[in-house]
Amino acid sequence: MLKNVALSVPNALRALRTLVARNAMRRIAISSRPAFALIVAVALRWGGSAATAAPVGHVVQISVDGLRGDLLQALIESDRAGDYANFARLRREGASTFNARTDYTHTITLPNHISMLTGRPVTQPAGQPDTVHHGYRANAMPAPDATLHNSGNPHLSYIASTFDVAHDNGLSTALYASKPKFVIFEHSYNAAAGAPDRTGADNGRDKIDLYLNRSSGTPGTAAPMQAALLAGLRNHHFNYTFVHYRDPDSAGHRSGWGSPAWNRAVKAVDGYLGELLATIESDPLLHGDTVVIVTSDHGGSGRSHGTPSLPADYTIPFLVWGPGVKAGADLYDLVPPTRFDPGSGRPDYNTARPPLRNGGSGNLALKLLGLGPIPGSTINAAQDLRVNDRAPAPRGEH
Numbered sequence: 001m002l003k004n005v006a007l008s009v010p011n012a013l014r015a016l017r018t019l020v021a022r023n024a025m026r027r028i029a030i031s032s033r034p035a036f037a038l039i040v041a042v043a044l045r046w047g048g049s050a051a052t053a054a055p056v057g058h059v060v061q062i063s064v065d066g067l068r069g070d071l072l073q074a075l076i077e078s079d080r081a082g083d084y085a086n087f088a089r090l091r092r093e094g095a096s097t098f099n100a101r102t103d104y105t106h107t108i109t110l111p112n113h114i115s116m117l118t119g120r121p122v123t124q125p126a127g128q129p130d131t132v133h134h135g136y137r138a139n140a141m142p143a144p145d146a147t148l149h150n151s152g153n154p155h156l157s158y159i160a161s162t163f164d165v166a167h168d169n170g171l172s173t174a175l176y177a178s179k180p181k182f183v184i185f186e187h188s189y190n191a192a193a194g195a196p197d198r199t200g201a202d203n204g205r206d207k208i209d210l211y212l213n214r215s216s217g218t219p220g221t222a223a224p225m226q227a228a229l230l231a232g233l234r235n236h237h238f239n240y241t242f243v244h245y246r247d248p249d250s251a252g253h254r255s256g257w258g259s260p261a262w263n264r265a266v267k268a269v270d271g272y273l274g275e276l277l278a279t280i281e282s283d284p285l286l287h288g289d290t291v292v293i294v295t296s297d298h299g300g301s302g303r304s305h306g307t308p309s310l311p312a313d314y315t316i317p318f319l320v321w322g323p324g325v326k327a328g329a330d331l332y333d334l335v336p337p338t339r340f341d342p343g344s345g346r347p348d349y350n351t352a353r354p355p356l357r358n359g360g361s362g363n364l365a366l367k368l369l370g371l372g373p374i375p376g377s378t379i380n381a382a383q384d385l386r387v388n389d390r391a392p393a394p395r396g397e398h
């Protein structure tokens with residue numbers, strides 16, 4: 001069920017900030033109204049200080065299936081025809097790297113997407129507790145009764161996701177996918193399998209307000225899903241949206257990573273991104289209040305990507321665009337001393353110099369929405385992955 005997004009916490013606070021600004025201009029003595037002044041103080045603490053980044057009302061977290069980082073960078077930097085103009089725009093106007101990392105032990109689709117949505121490694125890192133990893137290693141179409149909870153790490157009875165945190169906090173959520181096997185997320189977070197909401201008001205157990213999975217053609221393309229996504233954003237203004245574009249992976253398996261067909265698939269995704277940015281910028285509720293995150297589940301070489309020790313398979317991009325994001329910045333320049341560019345290396349989950357991982361994108365999305373981390377997550381669980389020079393916004397006050 002779709003909730004009234006106008007009542008969401010970030011939206012309410014943003015409205016308050018606007019009210020505060022108007023009142024300040026009219027020189028109204030708001031301190032004489034104690035209850036209002038208290039709310040104003042909270043709002044100012046969130047958004048009024050130059051030392052903090054204000055939460056936004058909307059985040060679109062995108063995974064482009066099989067988007068290898070160095071190949072994307074080369075396409076952007078040798079682009080003469082504007083085929084990759086929207087990726088170039090995200091890089092120019094946002095903060096990015098082409099040298100982020102997948103999971104350490106797996107460079108296949110479902111396990112990495114589960115990491116993005118749960119903030120957990122795929123398998124148990126050496127020396128760490130057996131409750132850290134999500135443990136779902138399969139990549140085929142799941143059985144009808146399979147969930148992450150009954151088919152993942154047997155030491156966990158429930159594996160929480162970004163959808164849980166956003167939905168339990170009263171935000172609206174959506175998942176737009178383009179491979180049938182993504183139904184595992186609907187199975188895991190629907191009204192039957194989702195956890196009871198014990199955060200504030202009861203928003204129910206169905207954590208994904210709108211689930212849509214659509215693709216067509218050979219090699220497969222997300223084009224039919226894209227149309228629904230644009231309409232969904234325009235009509236519902238979801239606070240948290242996860243999007244999966246399959247095109248480069250499908251072209252890679254058929255024609256090879258870096259082949260002309262693969263490049264055309266990346267160009268198709270560039271077109272999706274252009275439509276998405278245009279939709280955001282033409283909508284008064286989304287414009288200036290939406291951050292877009294783009295990363296990938298894995299790279300690839302030849303016609304496959306299943307070797308986690310291979311740089312071509314584990315090197316992926318990570319781009320962040322929107323209000324509060326430092327334009328033209330390298331994400332690795334913004335994050336020291338918490339993240340380190342791994343060069344061509346493959347740091348594990350015990351390294352003292354962690355890289356940016358796709359598995360950290362979920363907790364980044366939640367931070368940008370003003371929310372805390374996914375329960376049980378360990379990747380970017382401190383939410384200290386920064387997208388600008390300023391200190392991370394304080395959390396826990398709302």
Ligand SMILES: [Zn+2]
Pocket residue numbers: 066109249253305
């Ligand atoms: Zn694949």
